[in-house]
Amino acid sequence: ADKKRIDVTLNVAADVDDIDADDRRLKQMLVNLLSNAVKFTPEGGQAGLDVTGDAATNTVVFTVWDTGIGIAEQDMDKLFTPFAQIDSGLSRQYEGSGLGLALTARMVNLCGGSIAVESEPDRGSCFTLSLPWRREDAAPLEILLKDPHQLAQEAPVVAPSPAEPPQRTDGREPLVLLAEDNEPNINALREFLAQQGYALATARTGREAIDLARSARPDIVLMDIEVPDMDGLEAIRSLRADPKTAGISLIAVTALVLPGDRERCMAAGADGFISKPLNTHALSAAIDGLLQPLANDGGES
Structure with a gap:
């Protein structure tokens, strides 16, 4: 985002302090959506993450938006299909395999939520992620909402392990x-x-x-x-x-x-x-x- 001078903002409603969620899956979903927002937004554009809660429906809503290239209506059905790319020219210009949104949709379903998208070519996109807010059978899990500049460029990396790695026996450097x-x-x-x-x-x-x-x-x-x-x-x-x-x-x-x-x-x-x-x-x-x-x-x- 910084390299493309994209202004990324974060707005969290005051009443959303903690939710009952799988923090690993939630983080991956937001990373996928924010990464796409930055990837498909031209230099000097805008992107953001808005978080709101609806106590009446027990729903927390994450909205990732951008002012990027947008998506044509006829391509909407392909968005959540694994390995599908809406345009071969775009896939060459905006590198990617077409897995991120499909993976996000599947994780949303596993978490008991839903995902929706609104978009218009040359005007940007808005992805809405709706998840259960609080579950009676789960202890509250505090979610730290990081600076979206960091989230947009973040991906799971190597997790530390205390175990000693196996050693090779031939002395050769593979x-x-x-x-x-x-x-x-x-x-x-x-x-x-x-x-x-x-x-x-x-x-x-x-x-x-x-x-x-x-x-x-x-x-x-x-x-x-x-x-x-x-x-x-x-x-x-x-x-x-x-x-x-x-x-x-x-x-x-x-x-x-x-x-x-x-x-x-x-x-x-x-x-x-x-x-x-x-x-x-x-x-x-x-x-x-x-x-x-x-x-x-x-x-x-």
């Missing part, structure tokens, strides 16, 4: 190819993997990941499913179809944590599946488990 377009995630993973003795190559799009896999021949690929240009599932299928890269170990990394999502990643050809935010011990165990045969062979493949 090459990990990370396909990820979120800079905080890249920086966190770069630091962690370096500490574990892994060399790291980074690709920020699906197509770049395929090209790097062919040229660098990494030992393992960490493939974020929501990378731009070509989504992670399509990239995994392409790597598996190419004899030069078919044997590379692949771990799907994604915020898709609902039933069936793991199976879809594995069916595409992934050897492993890890959900965000990443647990470092689980990540180390997954990498070590796939690289162990290589370690036992003394680095020969």
Whole structure:
């Protein structure tokens, strides 16, 4: 938002102090909506998050709005369809795989809420997220509403873990190819993997990941499913179809944590599946488990 000089505002009604909610899912939903608002708003535009409560209906409403490019009426039905992009030209200009809104809609349903959108081309969009405010069977959970400048650029990164990561036995420095377009995630993973003795190559799009896999021949690929240009599932299928890269170990990394999502990643050809935010011990165990045969062979493949 700062790079594009977008004025992002936050307005919270005085009576909304705490809600009963899954804070992890709520944060991810708001991150998805605010990230889109900033992504599709031109330089010098505006975006915001308004939070209100309706005690009569026991509903808390999060409204994310922007003055961006807007959405045509005929494209509204595609918004919440996984991997659907409303315009191939826009997808090239405004990178993304089309998963964010679909994931948000599914999380809203799991939380017992609803999502609605109003938009007009060249005038902006307004997404309304309505959730149960207070539940009788749940203790109140205080939600810290961060500065939306921070939320709009935030994504789950590596969660700390006290466990020691598994160690390799062959003394060889394996090459990990990370396909990820979120800079905080890249920086966190770069630091962690370096500490574990892994060399790291980074690709920020699906197509770049395929090209790097062919040229660098990494030992393992960490493939974020929501990378731009070509989504992670399509990239995994392409790597598996190419004899030069078919044997590379692949771990799907994604915020898709609902039933069936793991199976879809594995069916595409992934050897492993890890959900965000990443647990470092689980990540180390997954990498070590796939690289162990290589370690036992003394680095020969």
